[in-house]
Amino acid sequence: MSRTHVSCNINGDDVEFLCDAGESLLDALRDEMRLMGAKEGCGTGDCGACSILMDGRLQCSCLIFAPEADGAAIVTVEGIADGDHLHPLQQCFLEGAALQCGVCTPGFLVAAKALLDRNPDPTETEVRYALAGNLCRCTGYDKIIRSVLAAADRMKEEVAG
Amino acid sequence: MTITEQRPSYRYVGTRPVRHDGLDKVVGKARYAADLVLPGMLYGHILRSPHAHARIVDIDTSVAEAMPGVRAVITGADFPDLPADDPERNMTRNLMARDKVLYEGHAVAAVAAATRRQARDAAEAIEVTYEVLPHTLDILEAMEPGAPLLHDDILTTGLDSEPSEPSNVANRTCYERGDIEQGFASADVVVEGEFLTKPIHQGYIEPHACVADTGQDGKTVIWCSSQGHFRVRSQTAAMLGWDTSRIKVIPAEIGGGFGGKTTIYLEPLAVELSARAGRPVKMVMSRDEVFRATGPTPGSVIRVKLGATGDGRITAAKAWLAYESGAFPGVWAMLGCMCVVSPYNVENFLIEGFEVVVNKPVNAAYRAPSAPMAAFATDTLVDEIARRLDMDPIDLRLLNCPSAGDQAPYGPKWPLIGLRECLEAIRDSEHYRSAPAAGHGRGVASGFWFNIGEASSATVNLNENGTATVVTGSPDIGGSRASMALMAAEELGIDVHAIQPVVGDTEVVGFTDVTEGSRATFATGMAVVEACRDLKGQLRGRAARMWDCDVEDVEWADGRATHSGGEHEPLALADITAEAGRTGGPLGATASLNARGAGPAFSVQVTDVSVDDETGRVTVERYTTAQDAGTAIHPDYVEGQMQGGVVQGIGWALNEEYIHDADGVMENPGFLDYRIPVASDLPMIETIIVEVPNPNHPYGVRGVGEVGIVPPLPALANAIHDATDARIRELPMSPPRVLAAINSGNGA
DSSP, rough: OOOEEEEEETTTEEEEEEEOTOOBBHHIIIIIIIOOOSSOSSSSSSSSEEEEEEEEEEGGGGGGBGGGGTEEEEEEEGSSEEEEEBBBHHHHHTTOOOOOOOOSSSHHHHHHHHHHHOOOOHHHHHHHHHHSSSOOOOSHHHHHHHHHHHHHHHHHHHOOO | EEEESSSOOSSSTTTOOOOOHHHHHHHHHHHHOOOOOOTTOEEEEEEESSSEEEEEEEOHHHHHHTTTTEEEEGGGGGGGGOOOTTTTTHHHHSOOOOOOOOOTEEEEEEEEESHHHHHHHHHHOOOEEEEEEOOOOOHHHHHHHHOOOOOSSSSBBBSSSOOSOSSSSSEEEEEEEHHHHHHHOOOEEEEEEEEEOOOOOOOOOOOOOEEEEEOOSEEEEEEESSSSSHHHHHHHHHHHOGGGEEEEEEEBBBOOOTTTTTSHHHHSHHHHHHHHTSSSEEEEHHHHHHHHHHHOOEEEEEEEEEETTTTEEEEEEEEEEOOOOOOOOSSSHHHHHHHHHSOOOOOOEEEEEEEEEOSSSOOOOEEEEEHHHHHHHHHHHHHHHHHTTTTHHHHHHHTTTOOOSSSSTTTBBOSSSHHHHHHHHHSSSHHHHHHOTTOOOOEEEEEEEEEOEEEEEEEEEEEETTTTEESOOOOSSSSSSHHHHHHHHHHSSOGGEEEEEEEEOTTTTTOOOOSSSTTTTIHHHHHHHHHHHHHHHHHHHHHHHOOOOOOOGGEETTTTTEEEEEESSEEHHHHHHHHHHHHTTTEEEEEEEEOOOOOOOOEEEEEEEEEEEOOOEEEEEEEEEEEEEEEEEEEHHHHHHHHHHHHHHHHHHOOOOBBTTTOBBSSSSSSTTOOOOOOOGOOOEEEEEEEEETSSSSSOOOOOGGGGGGGGGHHHHHHHHHHSSOOOBOOOOHHHHHHHHTTTTTTO
């Protein structure tokens, strides 16, 4: 079976890869690009562990065919930090103990970034609804929600300061 | 918030440093089992039974074996058939069916091929001829004479007379004390009810995964996600008929377990496929497979009757518990019996439990296994007593609260426990002291879990620059590495981030039991402390050698050696390790122990709910949990365990259930239809850490992982009753059930 050639930008790098027509973008990221940050928790778009940004939109990469990524700009958890400088969300997740096993964490960080990119000053309820597509079985969400709110505060201070 | 009874103040223990493994987890670098890729790696796929119960007449793999990319095909016949008395026999028959399939999803054959798709296509091309048999899914039906039998060799144990006919009831467990007739005769109030729960799944977000690489030398290396890699080794060895020395297991990061990863599903299959193919084999379950073939925790039927005097003293308890084990027997009913009235002093009781096999997946441990269902029954009825007597439900529990020296219902005398302190913490909390908002209902409940000790090992090595590496055999499922580092920092007197905590593989660290029973920080922490104390003795000896003085003249405190006579400048740990080469070589210590004296855990919780009387939807408006941690080594992760346990309990109470159709096929094997709580369902979970230190641990640790899941079931049922007058005795309390209960005027 011939494979499909895909050109796209992932975390700032122009890349090319070959994939099967029916392959998910999640599998392509992991198998072809060896970007293992996005996880498969369900493969059906229910858990959000594979969340990525595609042209700025939050997506479950398990629900996207890899060839659909041709020409797109993709951000995965590996692309959130600015070099060695962690994103405030990453820093607040660490300081706020917002992770236990950590397997859902990449998806939560990407989804929370998507929220703060469009709404820098969310309420607790807005954070809870924005993250309702991401499942965490360890934390009960409390420390995740607090950490996202803390990151929003920190980013506002950085803008103001 | 933390309420401390009395304990020393510590420099590191009780602080909240950033966890050592955190950075990798927020940048996507932490490596879980499914993230490993080896050169030449193949992919494995399992063919599973479509039937709940069937005899395997024939398996024809010839078509599959000839398909593109296929390198190996295996069935149950490729593994040794363990003798009937082997304790791992049922495990091996769960991993690969022999003779019969016992539930929908039971593994029948497996394939290794070059790509995932090739492996799946080949597995589907295996032709299995089944003779479908009648099945049984319901506990009470399965207990009846004449019910379809899963096994022809189960003769119920624990009965007064030995049965002559096999049945689906594996055993009867009984606990009895006092005179139950007299106990009920002296009661002014008697309440009773039957409580029903469904199987639910642990629901870890990471599906089971492993990679096995079997070499021509007959040895294999397994990378996997598990709660205990030494058990992966022994169970894999048992299924393959191998000596354990041929197997090395390297723990990957684990993406949640909650008890569900204390046993194995994939590893021997991957090893055997790898051996046959001569290549590494990766196996990763789909979510559908996780639901159909792993976990869950048992469904149950529990009947409890309680009697109490007019002033609220419980005089008698009678309990009948039946737990379904899935396709092979477990220990679930026995554990339920041991927990069912344990938060109460009861002089007269009769508790009997029955372990029942049904045609569903084989149950695995789930966070305080069996205790939540038992508490659902008892703590709902205790709430009824409080209402009948017009007593405050906390006061009623305080009146019947056991403390050190009282005899626990399951036998031993209670050691120092913190149930009373947890009850008082909730009673005195701002939440309990404020009235619920208009229209909201309030419920309280308490819960018990044993906690366990078991075997642990630790190696602590001091590096030449004065840092330390702490190697343990306990997979870290919720922040335990940070706790190990904190205890080592406290002992050695060096900064917590000068310590690198590591989970070692089966060949670099001594035997360590599974991370289960809330034991890692307790038992493995003890081993870490013991090794550190050995090292402190060595450090004093090295300082004595550097000073050319008697070791008795050297004291170790605050991370440095001081000379009792004051004749030498103190030596920091790094000063000594820098000179180690000249004073006797590297400094390291190992401790292996069998930890005794785990501290029993109690939690008391209060919740306020609102109930939509048009839809029956329950909204948790406020939730506060108090739990005795003994000592909270890293309070963030103690709170995390408390909050996580509560929310799993909320999911169990309100939403989660296995749904099977009439043929025994699971109808909701995905997160869309098996709905675990999401962020928008919940409020913040307020925590009160109670610290009644466990005298059997150097820092007073009790273990905090499990008990938090116990009270939510009855707490929510009691709150729903308070809001609606509907007394619901069946889980989940999902909108249709709540609505029906409200509309039927099911008041109590």
